[in-house]
Amino acid sequence: MTVSSRSAVRVRVPAKINLHLGVGPLRDDNFHDVASVFHAVSLVDELTLEPGPPGIRLILEQPHTGVPVDRTNLAARAVQMLADHVNIEPAVTIRLRKGIPVAGGMAGGSADAAAALVAGDALWNLALPPETLHALAARLGSDVPFALHGGDALGLGRGEQLTPLTHPYRRHWVLATAREGLSTPAVYAEFDRGGRTTASDPAAVIKALDDPDPNALADALTNDLQDAALSLRPGLQQVLKAGKQAGALQGIVSGSGPTCAFLAPDPERAEHIANRLRIAEVPGVSAVRVAHGSVEGARLCP
Numbered sequence: 061m062t063v064s065s066r067s068a069v070r071v072r073v074p075a076k077i078n079l080h081l082g083v084g085p086l087r088d089d090n091f092h093d094v095a096s097v098f099h100a101v102s103l104v105d106e107l108t109l110e111p112g113p114p115g116i117r118l119i120l121e122q123p124h125t126g127v128p129v130d131r132t133n134l135a136a137r138a139v140q141m142l143a144d145h146v147n148i149e150p151a152v153t154i155r156l157r158k159g160i161p162v163a164g165g166m167a168g169g170s171a172d173a174a175a176a177l178v179a180g181d182a183l184w185n186l187a188l189p190p191e192t193l194h195a196l197a198a199r200l201g202s203d204v205p206f207a208l209h210g211g212d213a214l215g216l217g218r219g220e221q222l223t224p225l226t227h228p229y230r231r232h233w234v235l236a237t238a239r240e241g242l243s244t245p246a247v248y249a250e251f252d253r254g255g256r257t258t259a260s261d262p263a264a265v266i267k268a269l270d271d272p273d274p275n276a277l278a279d280a281l282t283n284d285l286q287d288a289a290l291s292l293r294p295g296l297q298q299v300l301k302a303g304k305q306a307g308a309l310q311g312i313v314s315g316s317g318p319t320c321a322f323l324a325p326d327p328e329r330a331e332h333i334a335n336r337l338r339i340a341e342v343p344g345v346s347a348v349r350v351a352h353g354s355v356e357g358a359r360l361c362p
């Protein structure tokens with residue numbers, strides 16, 4: 061198919077934290093049913109898509125070990141899937157600037173896939189309905205649909221069946237990223253070895269989102285994968301302890317980890333906690349960053 065194409069488009073896409081991650085038993089398709097409360101935070105990747113030579117070329121704007129630059133990159137896979145869907149031979153260059161930690165439990169690759177779908181839709185003037193983009197996103201990965209939508213949402217099934225959760229409150233976070241990533245399948249496999257069969261109920265976190273008091277949310281934060289992540293990376297116990305000592309209301313492993321997310325009462329105290337954590341120099345922590353949520357999902361930059 062021949063398409064009219066713009067010169068270049070740029071998309072910003074956020075990371076996620078799971079405010080609640082309830083995990084059920086392993087399904088026949090080797091995924092787990094989850095009850096996830098997703099929360100998009102202001103740590104972003106930027107993806108630019110521009111016309112290029114035939115094929116899909118990917119350029120990382122800063123070198124990143126662990127991020128593939130071939131067709132296995134989730135952004136390249138998303139562009140290919142979109143092109144196949146509308147019967148286009150792609151001829152594009154993807155430029156990726158990563159602000160989301162790699163293999164950090166913050167859905168960085170998923171974010172790039174969502175950004176690539178939005179960028180391809182715009183570059184090729186497709187104007188696909190949101191349901192089509194959502195369906196393509198779900199085929200790319202369980203966290204990809206949420207990266208398209210952003211905000212706060214309950215995710216059921218593999219995490220791809222989304223119900224938006226609306227509330228007026230901004231939350232303040234300190235994120236301690238790790239020097240070394242954790243593999244999501246490895247954390248789920250460790251969870252299976254634990255033999256747990258009942259997923260935690262997300263009701264308390266959903267209720268706490270409607271409460272202006274951040275202590276309510278702090279008390280409700282839950283991650284059924286946390287013990288598995290801690291068993292694979294025992295040093296995270298020390299990170300969680302250091303965040304609490306630095307003044308966080310609560311600390312939690314983000315998704316499959318190893319990033320730890322700490323809830324702060326307000327922006328000033330988030331900065332203060334971040335500074336104290338930096339000074340503490342906890343082993344294994346590569347960076348400490350402040351973020352807020354929720355923020356919107358993958359969106360074109362003006």
Ligand SMILES: C[C@](O)(CO)[C@H](O)COP(=O)(O)OP(=O)(O)OC[C@H]1O[C@@H](n2ccc(N)nc2=O)[C@H](O)[C@@H]1O
Pocket residue numbers: 078081090091092093094096165167170200201202203204217218219244245248315316
């Ligand atoms: C841990 C979370 O980030 C929480 O939001 C997600 O559940 C993981 O989502 P994701 O990285 O998009 O995962 P996918 O790319 O769909 O799947 C990668 C692997 O994670 C495991 N996986 C993922 C999602 C799910 N509901 N159950 C699983 O068991 C499976 O081993 C799967 O092969």
Ligand SMILES: Nc1ncnc2c1ncn2[C@@H]1O[C@H](COP(=O)(O)OP(=O)(O)OP(=O)(O)O)[C@@H](O)[C@H]1O
Pocket residue numbers: 126127128132133134135161162163164165166167168169170172173203241242244315316317
């Ligand atoms: N665009 C991408 N950015 C980062 N990693 C990618 C990308 N495409 C593919 N990958 C591969 O995916 C692996 C997981 O990276 P990612 O940053 O998505 O992990 P994650 O944030 O822990 O995922 P999640 O929270 O969704 O489980 C990486 O180790 C890398 O091999």
